[in-house]
Amino acid sequence: MLSKGSYVEIQKMILSSEERATSIPEETKNTSLMLWAKGFLEEASEIGNIGKIVTVNGRHVEGIITELNPSYTHDFGEFVPEILYIGSQAKAILRGDNID
Numbered sequence: 001m002l003s004k005g006s007y008v009e010i011q012k013m014i015l016s017s018e019e020r021a022t023s024i025p026e027e028t029k030n031t032s033l034m035l036w037a038k039g040f041l042e043e044a045s046e047i048g049n050i051g052k053i054v055t056v057n058g059r060h061v062e063g064i065i066t067e068l069n070p071s072y073t074h075d076f077g078e079f080v081p082e083i084l085y086i087g088s089q090a091k092a093i094l095r096g097d098n099i100d
Contacts, residue, residue, distance in 0.1 A: 006041045009070035010053055012063030037061045038070055
């Protein structure tokens, strides 16, 4: 049992695939639009049950509890050497320097 105030992640379907706009790409149209949100349980509950949370910015959201103490697992992908120089090149361009 998860106690009130536990930090959890919830999942909620916003639009089923049938409700999606017809103008979006086919692979997107065939997928339901989902919401994942993290916050603090308003009432005791269990993973797999519907729970209500309050997010860190005060939003109240309801959905299926999927995880206790969720972490962030995304990154920005593999190293791209060209990105190393973008900032210095942009500054040089703004200064009016000659760039080769």
